[in-house]
Amino acid sequence: xxxxxxxxxxxxxxxxxxxxxxxxxxxxxxxxxxxxxxxxxxxxxxxxxxxxxxxxxxxxxxxxxxxxxxxxxxxxxxxxxxxxxxxxxxxxxxxxxxxxxxxxxxxxxxxxxxxxxxxxxxxxxxxxxxxxxxxxxxxxxxxxxxxxxxxxxxxxxxxxxxxxxxxxxxxxxxxxxxxxxxxxxxxxxxxxxxxxxxxxxxxxxxxxxxxxxxxxxxxxxxxxxxxxxxxxxxxxxxxxxxxxxxxxxxxxxxxxxxxxxxxxxxxxxxxxxxxxxxxxxxxxxxxxxxxxxxxxxxxxxxxxxxxxxxxxxxxxxxxxxxxxxxxxxxxxxxxxxxxxxxxxxxxxxxxxxxxxxxxxxxxxxxxxxxxxxxxxxxxxxxxxxxxxxxxxxxxxxxxxxxxxxxxxxxxxxxxxxxxxxxxxxxxxxxxxxxxxxxxxxxxxxxxxxxxxxxxxxxxxxxxxxxxxxxxxxxxxxxxxxxxxxxxxxxxxxxxx
Numbered sequence: 254x255x256x257x258x259x260x261x262x263x264x265x266x267x268x269x270x271x272x273x274x275x276x277x278x279x280x281x282x283x284x285x286x287x288x289x290x291x292x293x294x295x296x297x298x299x300x301x302x303x304x305x306x307x308x309x310x311x312x313x314x315x316x317x318x319x320x321x322x323x324x325x326x327x328x329x330x331x332x333x334x335x336x337x338x339x340x341x342x343x344x345x346x347x348x349x350x351x352x353x354x355x356x357x358x359x360x361x362x363x364x365x366x367x368x369x370x371x372x373x374x375x376x377x378x379x380x381x382x383x384x385x386x387x388x389x390x391x392x393x394x395x396x397x398x399x400x401x402x403x404x405x406x407x408x409x410x411x412x413x414x415x416x417x418x419x420x421x422x423x424x425x426x427x428x429x430x431x432x433x434x435x436x437x438x439x440x441x442x443x444x445x446x447x448x449x450x451x452x453x454x455x456x457x458x459x460x461x462x463x464x465x466x467x468x469x470x471x472x473x474x475x476x477x478x479x480x481x482x483x484x485x486x487x488x489x490x491x492x493x494x495x496x497x498x499x500x501x502x503x504x505x506x507x508x509x510x511x512x513x514x515x516x517x518x519x520x521x522x523x524x525x526x527x528x529x530x531x532x533x534x535x536x537x538x539x540x541x542x543x544x545x546x547x548x549x550x551x552x553x554x555x556x557x558x559x560x561x562x563x564x565x566x567x568x569x570x571x572x573x574x575x576x577x578x579x580x581x582x583x584x585x586x587x588x589x590x591x592x593x594x595x596x597x598x599x600x601x602x603x604x605x606x607x608x609x610x611x612x613x614x615x616x617x618x619x620x621x622x623x624x625x626x627x628x629x630x631x632x633x634x635x636x637x638x639x640x641x642x643x644x645x646x647x648x649x650x651x652x653x654x655x656x657x658x659x660x661x662x663x664x665x666x667x668x669x670x671x672x673x674x675x676x677x678x679x680x681x682x683x684x685x686x687x688x689x690x691x692x693x694x695x696x697x698x699x700x701x702x703x704x705x706x707x708x709x710x711x712x713x714x715x716x717x718x719x720x721x722x723x724x725x726x727x728x729x730x731x732x733x734x735x736x737x738x739x740x741x742x743x744x745x746x747x748x749x
Contacts, residue, residue, distance in 0.1 A: 257499070264494075270473070276325050278295050280329070280513045299326050303326070308346065308349045311715065311716035315360055328381065343383065360623075368618050396421070411532065413569065416434055418442070484539075486549070486728060490732040494732055501542060518531065519554060541589055552592055555586060558583070587600050611650065612625070622717060626674040633685065650689075663699070674717070675702055677702060679699040680737045
């Protein structure tokens with residue numbers, strides 16, 4: 254297979270493909286119509302996709318995801334699922350919540366807005382008479398702490414990221430302020446779940462919001478977590494492909510670069526033109542991509558996301574935890590932006606932070622991806638690009654990667670190896686192999702696993718990306734696999 258041509262075709266045919274989201278499906282399944290569900294097929298989907306243990310959520314066992322999806326699902330079935338099968342499913346789910354809520358600390362990181370949404374859903378389920386725990390594993394206190402960070406007059410603003418999780422307000426939300434925050438596409442924060450919440454509790458006759466949800470349903474057979482997300486998808490696909498060591502302009506024509514440049518504003522760039530919040534991660538990635546394509550980007554744009562006290566970069570305003578990934582991507586942007594103020598000092602500060610923030614001095618975790626292999630591979634590549642003087646400081650990380658390969662050639666932090674995690678790790682080790690020898694058998698077995706598991710554009714992948722639930726942007730994952738295979742070919746002069 255010609256992986257380079259496959260990658261070019263992927264860029265030409267991006268269509269915002271994503272796996273189904275039990276969390277968002279559950280919210281839409283709550284919407285009423287004539288005494289029943291507006292979309293009864295979504296209730297059927299929930300009943301057909303409950304896990305054996307009584308939960309709903311991702312293929313990969315991640316407790317935050319299973320808890321939030323299960324809470325959303327039982328509220329939907331309680332509201333509209335008036336059948337013996339639905340009642341039985343609720344009982345199984347209640348048992349799951351009692352047995353697993355206290356496992357939340359086992360996850361590497363919490364989900365987006367979990368501290369806001371989970372306490373509200375638990376309280377709503379309890380008020381509805383469902384047999385759920387009344388404690389929140391400390392997240393009630395964390396919710397209060399998070400809300401203290403946000404000025405009250407900004408809480409409903411479509412310019413800050415809480416717009417994406419406003420369902421945490423429950424019935425206490427201000428309908429007039431929520432109504433005023435609806436985006437041009439009819440959504441709240443490009444979130445099907447949040448938009449369904451708005452219709453359910455506040456403005457059930459808002460035609461703009463209904464039209465948005467109809468578009469979500471037309472886009473794919475099942476409801477997805479985020480829509481639309483065209484800039485996020487395009488920029489992350491190109492960012493993965495530039496790791497192949499081929500010029501990134503080889504994968505995309507001039508119209509792609511014109512599109513990215515047209516949407517880059519003095520405030521930065523966000524996940525889609527309809528999403529009114531620029532973020533530091535996508536802005537950093539797009540800055541580097543545009544500069545690599547020969548298009549100037551003002552340093553002032555990137556500087557908006559820098560904390561001048563710490564010299565680190567934020568993703569969004571009022572965030573509780575900074576992102577490893579956002580700072581890696583900022584570091585890589587700074588490498589091609591020598592006119593950035595205090596250019597060397599800021600790069601040095603990010604590098605020091607990265608080295609200091611490893612878990613057990615071996616691997617990194619990031620709040621935007623469930624697997625440490627994602628953050629670790631990106632951090633290792635970023636640090637190696639920063640300079641060979643950091644090579645010795647990365648040895649523990651390389652040793653961890655080399656020693657955690659599975660027997661089938663894959664890597665996976667949870668209960669199985671995945672093509673996505675294997676792609677990131679293989680790319681990181683191939684970058685490292687430019688400076689020091691790496692066991693070629695490890696590299697060959699990894700590439701063979703990727704080649705055997707890659708089946709083209711219809712392949713699906715487990716949910717590892719962190720939002721309010723876990724999700725999978727299929728073509729972003731596919732681009733990482735293709736990039737790893739291209740890089741392997743570039744390194745060894747042959748396919749696996």
